[in-house]
Amino acid sequence: MERDRKQLTSIVDLQANLCQFGQKVSELCDLESNRHLSSQDAYDEIRNLWLQLKNSRPEILDILAKLSEKEQLNT
Numbered sequence: 001m002e003r004d005r006k007q008l009t010s011i012v013d014l015q016a017n018l019c020q021f022g023q024k025v026s027e028l029c030d031l032e033s034n035r036h037l038s039s040q041d042a043y044d045e046i047r048n049l050w051l052q053l054k055n056s057r058p059e060i061l062d063i064l065a066k067l068s069e070k071e072q073l074n075t
Helices: 002-033 039-074
Strands: none
Touching: 002 039
């Protein structure tokens, strides 16, 4: 049960990270559109955000796969 709780927490964290990523990308695009940030700087910032998100992903994918297997066993 504790393990399930940790997995759920990880999934919720991923969802929060995805929302935060989308918000930051939107803000960077607005800054670039209004010429407050160069296209290259916006790209670099978005790339860094993506890499951070990507590095958090493998653990979450493992958890989702395990949950999927567990659901299949219960049906």
